Amino acid sequence: MTFGKELARLRQEHPLFANHYIAYQELKDAAASGEVPKLMRLLQQELDRINDLVSVEMAALRSGLQVRYRKATEGSTGFLDAESIDNLAEAIDRMHQFVEVNYQGFQKIMKRCSERQDTASCTWFLAQVQAAPFRHYSFDELLVPLGQLRAAHRQQRAGQSEATMSDIASKALSPVGEGQSQVFFVQAKDVMRVKLALLQKLSPVGAMCKAKTTQATRDTSRMVSKLSRRTVHIYLEGASGNQYAERYRRRVEGSAAASGSGVLLRCRLAAAQDGEPGTIEDLTDPEHEAEIDVEDEAGRVTMARLPQRLMNALMEGTVDAKHRSPASLAAAEVIKRDGLRPAVSASFIRSSFAADSKDSAAPELVSIDEAIFFRDEAALADTKAWCFAASKTGAATVASPQVDFPGAVLRVWLPPQESAELIRMTGLEKFDLQHVPSFSEAMHGMALVHRELATPLPPWIPSETLTPTYQRSSLFIPKAAPAPALGGAGAGKAAGKPKEGEKTAAGGAPGGGSFRRTLMCCAGRSARAPDMRLKVDCKTPLAIERTLLRWMRSTVLLASLSSFLVSASSPSMQLNGLLLGLVSIVFVALPAHNYWCRSIELMNPASQQPKVDRFMPTAMAWSFSVIMLATLVVNVTTE
Numbered sequence: 001m002t003f004g005k006e007l008a009r010l011r012q013e014h015p016l017f018a019n020h021y022i023a024y025q026e027l028k029d030a031a032a033s034g035e036v037p038k039l040m041r042l043l044q045q046e047l048d049r050i051n052d053l054v055s056v057e058m059a060a061l062r063s064g065l066q067v068r069y070r071k072a073t074e075g076s077t078g079f080l081d082a083e084s085i086d087n088l089a090e091a092i093d094r095m096h097q098f099v100e101v102n103y104q105g106f107q108k109i110m111k112r113c114s115e116r117q118d119t120a121s122c123t124w125f126l127a128q129v130q131a132a133p134f135r136h137y138s139f140d141e142l143l144v145p146l147g148q149l150r151a152a153h154r155q156q157r158a159g160q161s162e163a164t165m166s167d168i169a170s171k172a173l174s175p176v177g178e179g180q181s182q183v184f185f186v187q188a189k190d191v192m193r194v195k196l197a198l199l200q201k202l203s204p205v206g207a208m209c210k211a212k213t214t215q216a217t218r219d220t221s222r223m224v225s226k227l228s229r230r231t232v233h234i235y236l237e238g239a240s241g242n243q244y245a246e247r248y249r250r251r252v253e254g255s256a257a258a259s260g261s262g263v264l265l266r267c268r269l270a271a272a273q274d275g276e277p278g279t280i281e282d283l284t285d286p287e288h289e290a291e292i293d294v295e296d297e298a299g300r301v302t303m304a305r306l307p308q309r310l311m312n313a314l315m316e317g318t319v320d321a322k323h324r325s326p327a328s329l330a331a332a333e334v335i336k337r338d339g340l341r342p343a344v345s346a347s348f349i350r351s352s353f354a355a356d357s358k359d360s361a362a363p364e365l366v367s368i369d370e371a372i373f374f375r376d377e378a379a380l381a382d383t384k385a386w387c388f389a390a391s392k393t394g395a396a397t398v399a400s401p402q403v404d405f406p407g408a409v410l411r412v413w414l415p416p417q418e419s420a421e422l423i424r425m426t427g428l429e430k431f432d433l434q435h436v437p438s439f440s441e442a443m444h445g446m447a448l449v450h451r452e453l454a455t456p457l458p459p460w461i462p463s464e465t466l467t468p469t470y471q472r473s474s475l476f477i478p479k480a481a482p483a484p485a486l487g488g489a490g491a492g493k494a495a496g497k498p499k500e501g502e503k504t505a506a507g508g509a510p511g512g513g514s515f516r517r518t519l520m521c522c523a524g525r526s527a528r529a530p531d532m533r534l535k536v537d538c539k540t541p542l543a544i545e546r547t548l549l550r551w552m553r554s555t556v557l558l559a560s561l562s563s564f565l566v567s568a569s570s571p572s573m574q575l576n577g578l579l580l581g582l583v584s585i586v587f588v589a590l591p592a593h594n595y596w597c598r599s600i601e602l603m604n605p606a607s608q609q610p611k612v613d614r615f616m617p618t619a620m621a622w623s624f625s626v627i628m629l630a631t632l633v634v635n636v637t638t639e
Helices: 003-013 024-033 036-073 082-114 120-130 140-156 160-169 188-198 242-253 308-315 326-338 416-426 441-449 491-495 512-522 539-566 571-603 615-638
Strands: 182-186 207-210 223-226 228-237 264-270 289-295 301-307 341-354 364-376 402-404 408-412
Touching: 003 024, 003 082, 024 036, 024 082, 036 082, 036 120, 036 140, 082 120, 082 140, 082 188, 140 188, 140 341, 160 416, 182 188, 188 364, 188 408, 228 242, 228 441, 242 264, 242 441, 264 326, 289 308, 289 326, 301 308, 301 326, 308 326, 341 441, 364 441, 402 441, 408 416, 539 571, 571 615
Parallel strands: none
Antiparallel strands: 182 408, 207 223, 228 264, 228 341, 264 289, 289 301, 341 364, 364 402, 364 408
16 A cells, blocks of 8 residues: 555544645655755645644643543542543554654655655755654653553452453563563554553553653643663674574574583663662763673573673673672673673663552563664774763764664563463454564674674574675674773773783784784785765765865955055055965965865765864964964064
8 A cells, every 4th residue: 555545544544633644745746846945845834733733732642641640549530431541542542653654754755855856955854854843752651641540440340351460470480581581573563552452451660750840840740751761782792603602502492501601691781760769861871780691501590780880891801899799700701711792782662561560569571672773782992881882972893883673572571371361361463463482682683783603593584685784793803902990900900001021812012903903904804894885965066166166266355355465555565465365376276186185085985984174274364364464564664
């Protein structure tokens, strides 16, 4: 079904929004006509109209949910009828679909513009759409009060289904570890509906708290909610691929751990939810705690916590005496023995759901991971940080070290039989869920960014559809020396220069890393992946030409002023004119040379950081200063 027919179907299904969807046909006709001013005017009008509508509707939904939630907490039962709660859930789904469909319409219009030369300059408007307010409303904050209303309604109508759910919850598995859950792939278009379906039987793991007051907003009764939290899983690997091979044996083949390499490691970083005391939300904070999961040969998982300022030391195989524990010592031992370092990370936003319980520590039954992307951690160029999430710069040594994951991942923390029963009770069978029994984030990420070490491929990734992202895995590039840790005994020694008489891995002399990279290049093995070619916008060469013409225009003005001053009778004016003439000659050559160099660069657009050229403005400023000083000196001496 084409997008136009899909839009027409939605207008019939939702007559309330029938006149508020994007005017797709009108925008498409304007793009086909090539009238750029008309097209830009229509795009801005549509964007403003959609922003206004979404703002009003979201405020109404938020207000309605908070009023009912406040009445329910006060003991009123008149606001807990099933029909009104279902209507609120349908309104949330309808508004979420409205936002996504309109954004998709803008994307399609921008794609049409990029295919035509006369409208290619309009594609910048997509960045304005992405930054628009209607794209940044959090629908998850509406699910917390909705879920609590449903939970209160279920408590009033307790029956056999609630008893069955309690029996299922008693068999919940611990979310600590990698292989405890039943995994399903969810299409991106179904994520919100899956969450709404889960709320019919489960409660959201989130909290309502009072909004912080500011100078502009002093309403102390306003409530905010937080359901989802940003989470990052960092997986370690060495150049031999031992961790991947061990995960494949356990997750796919179901074999026991191999002797000598049976310890699996995973590091976790999670942002704090609003209202959680004593937690740090900024993942780049050195005091933010990282959790290290250590799975031994028998499959038992233990966890250690370390502040991020000590993680660089752990990556070198050392642990501060104050933070030593069996788990941290085991992690340091396997890191040092197998030469492990951060290889791939999975960053996502997790929403969790649990069974109804008066206890705040109810077991988590279901979680949904969305906005997932995998990142090549071995490509991190910031030596002060141990992973990308902890880096304040995010500098990378290769191009595009990030791969997005389509859709979302649904995890059910139950045994297979109870998991199937929970899916039946929540009505998730109507969604096209793809069960992936042996799914592993680490294996999936390794197959995407370190293809050479992901052998054999995970069974859920067809080998004929996967091509290596880079010609050579960045794990084969020698790791840069980390910056000294901010705390911990001996943490700074790992990043220092080699001790006197100590041989380096490249042959015994300092600077062996450069020598080793030279040997790799001579052997045909590049020390870093080749740069990707930049896509140069068609306006860029024209901008370079306009810059040259403006410099020439300034040069003509200087030359005219110089000839006028030279023809004068005053010596100071003649000197001033002579110096200005020399400057005008210089600024004929410099802009022309700059234009020539930038034109040559565009012929071979390898990816590199663009630099700002301040030489010519600086040279002109100094030239004018010298001329004015010389004129002043001549005037003083002649008088």
